[in-house]
Amino acid sequence: MLKTGIVAAFIIALSAVAHDPPPMRHWEIPSSDPDRIFLSFIGDPTTSRAVTWRTDHTVSNAMAEIAVALGEPNFNRHAKRVEARTEIIDLGQILGKERDPVHYHSAVFQGLEPDTLYAYRVGDGGKRWSEWIQFRTASADHAGFTFVYFGDAQNDVHSRWSRVIRMAHQTAPDAAFALHAGDLINRANRDPEWAGWFKAGSYLHAQWTGVPVIGNHEYTNAGGTSTTERTMSALWRPQFTLPVVASLPETLHETVYSFDYQGTRVIALNSATEVKAQTRFLEEQLKKPGARWLVVTFHHPLFSPGGRGHYEPEERQAWLDLFKKYNVDLVLQGHDHSYLRGQVPMIGNGQPMGFQTLFVTSVSGPKQYPTNREHLEKYRPENYTPARRGENTQFFQVIRIEEELIIYEAYTATGELYDRAVIHKDFTTGAKTIHSEYAGIGERTMENTIEYTKKGL
Numbered sequence: 001m002l003k004t005g006i007v008a009a010f011i012i013a014l015s016a017v018a019h020d021p022p023p024m025r026h027w028e029i030p031s032s033d034p035d036r037i038f039l040s041f042i043g044d045p046t047t048s049r050a051v052t053w054r055t056d057h058t059v060s061n062a063m064a065e066i067a068v069a070l071g072e073p074n075f076n077r078h079a080k081r082v083e084a085r086t087e088i089i090d091l092g093q094i095l096g097k098e099r100d101p102v103h104y105h106s107a108v109f110q111g112l113e114p115d116t117l118y119a120y121r122v123g124d125g126g127k128r129w130s131e132w133i134q135f136r137t138a139s140a141d142h143a144g145f146t147f148v149y150f151g152d153a154q155n156d157v158h159s160r161w162s163r164v165i166r167m168a169h170q171t172a173p174d175a176a177f178a179l180h181a182g183d184l185i186n187r188a189n190r191d192p193e194w195a196g197w198f199k200a201g202s203y204l205h206a207q208w209t210g211v212p213v214i215g216n217h218e219y220t221n222a223g224g225t226s227t228t229e230r231t232m233s234a235l236w237r238p239q240f241t242l243p244v245v246a247s248l249p250e251t252l253h254e255t256v257y258s259f260d261y262q263g264t265r266v267i268a269l270n271s272a273t274e275v276k277a278q279t280r281f282l283e284e285q286l287k288k289p290g291a292r293w294l295v296v297t298f299h300h301p302l303f304s305p306g307g308r309g310h311y312e313p314e315e316r317q318a319w320l321d322l323f324k325k326y327n328v329d330l331v332l333q334g335h336d337h338s339y340l341r342g343q344v345p346m347i348g349n350g351q352p353m354g355f356q357t358l359f360v361t362s363v364s365g366p367k368q369y370p371t372n373r374e375h376l377e378k379y380r381p382e383n384y385t386p387a388r389r390g391e392n393t394q395f396f397q398v399i400r401i402e403e404e405l406i407i408y409e410a411y412t413a414t415g416e417l418y419d420r421a422v423i424h425k426d427f428t429t430g431a432k433t434i435h436s437e438y439a440g441i442g443e444r445t446m447e448n449t450i451e452y453t454k455k456g457l
């Protein structure tokens with residue numbers, strides 16, 4: 001009898017484990033206080049920004065305030081108020097369980113002065129405001145600046161990615177923006193994972209301007225190849241206010257966009273879907289005058305360290321051809337869960353000569369895959385040369401743009417410089433050179449680091 005009772009209790013306990021969702025962490029629970037505050041580019045970075053935040057469903061009259069930041073505590077005396085747009089998100093429907101709807105609010109700051117430190121806050125116009133958060137608008141000149149770039153955060157983000165973004169902030173506190181090259185989380189519609197991403201970055205998501213790039217995991221059925229089986233995360237558009245390119249299909253809106261920052265054009269593409277439909281936009285952006293440097297970012301790598309790129313050959317070729325034609329400087333990617341920096345040369349009279357484009361694949365989260373050296377051999381006919389690899393390591397990158405230089409640096413999660421390359425461009429001819437340094441550290445591999453296991457991730 002006692003035995004039967006124990007077995008029954010065990011079964012009840014097991015079924016509770018299997019069916020009861022874990023209780024929400026306190027920082028997942030929406031309230032009338034703003035959380036998940038995210039600053040983004042929309043329009044000209046010298047004069048505008050967008051901010052997006054979340055509250056519970058009691059806040060409908062949301063707004064933002066902005067003022068030039070001054071040393072005096074009453075800097076906000078003449079703050080400008082901006083009405084927010086509010087979107088109601090039925091979390092219950094997204095999660096398939098009973099939950100109150102949440103409200104996502106977005107406000108756009110326009111008419112700002114270039115190269116000026118501003119302070120903003122978001123709230124309900126009454127007693128529920130965020131703290132004042134400071135950011136600097138871009139200079140109207142081609143002045144030097146720094147930005148940070150992260151490969152996939154994706155898994156166990158709250159626990160193990162937080163240290164990476166925080167070390168990136170310690171290394172490059174004045175970064176003009178933070179670029180996230182796709183797969184920010186693992187399951188597109190899992191609100192607790194997004195909660196973890198926002199908690200991990202905390203106020204850095206509100207203080208640095210964020211540049212989110214969409215990956216396959218921001219779609220449902222992330223492993224699927226057919227676009228009809230997959231839908232974009234119901235939270236992507238509500239929580240990131242991003243430029244809409246009207247000439248693109250609606251399905252690509254807020255996932256394909258570009259901006260110019262102090263002479264550098266950054267073009268974000270969506271490699272998870274409708275790749276062909278973006279090629280014309282890519283070319284328009286590459287040939288548009290006004291940019292001294294061209295940086296392109298998307299999730300699935302063209303020169304894939306693990307052989308995990310998902311391009312059809314003609315799609316892959318179309319983007320590559322454009323990078324060559326317009327002399328693209330830097331391509332920033334993710335997806336393969338390992339680190340690889342490599343390059344392709346300029347082609348003159350059918351012969352490779354000098355350097356043209358630096359390709360980087362990186363990973364910032366804990367999920368790690370080995371690189372596939374045999375696969376890399378397949379890129380030989382395209383004159384691709386791998387320069388530096390890294391496995392079983394969480395990375396972030398700090399990229400400094402100077403007058404005639406791009407100074408590219410990859411750091412490990414501990415803040416150790418792992419890889420460095422300096423690109424020099426002659427702006428009269430477009431000719432470039434690259435100087436690589438390995439920071440005196442041997443290559444990190446699956447073999448010479450602590451055995452990788454998914455257990456605990």
Ligand SMILES: [Fe+2]
Binds near residue numbers: 183216299334335
């Ligand atoms: Fe991916």
